[in-house]
Amino acid sequence: NAGVTQTPKFQVLKTGQSMTLQCAQDMNHEYMSWYRQDPGMGLRLIHYSVGAGITDQGEVPNGYNVSRSTTEDFPLRLLSAAPSQTSVYFCASTTIGAGGHTEAFFGQGTRLTVV
């Protein structure tokens, strides 16, 4: 059982380049989300999805796009990378249990450096 898989693990981009961070889960979870982790800032929510075809913005959405065409995949796109987007990115998949109880599971992260 792979859980939440993020690719790539490491990436270096030049300012202005675009790229897509991949996230896939094999647990059939409806909820998925993207966070970025910066020193002194903790993890902050970028975008989230409550199911295929439905996405919404989190706390820090500027500069990022998402889509959710399938339950399994939730890619994060950087349209024009900026040094301020240098960070570690985590994808989470959340299960909905009895009574609406939720629990999040995280991928191993993507370390992105924008030069």
Added chain:
Amino acid sequence: KQEVTQIPAALSVPEGENLVLNCSFTDSAIYNLQWFRQDPGKGLTSLLLIQSSQREQTSGRLNASLDKSSGRSTLYIAASQPGDSATYLCAGGTSYGKLTFGQGTILTVHP
């Protein structure tokens, strides 16, 4: 807006000590409180999850409590070991599985 604070920011203890990590949140309307462990350069591993209707959860040497009325959660680690050294994160859960994280407590357990 939910804000989550963790105290202390860093903690260094000798092996064998019992210790308490603190987490406070400003909005008591959380759905759950989740504690994670993060090793350097790694992802987040879920340790304990307390639903809003629960008061505490236990797993091995770990015990987490939740007091929504006071906006506090604590993670108790019994008989600490060097292998417990890591960053511990707490996160308050709201609708749609969204989490608000504290900045973490860096724990070092020395032999």
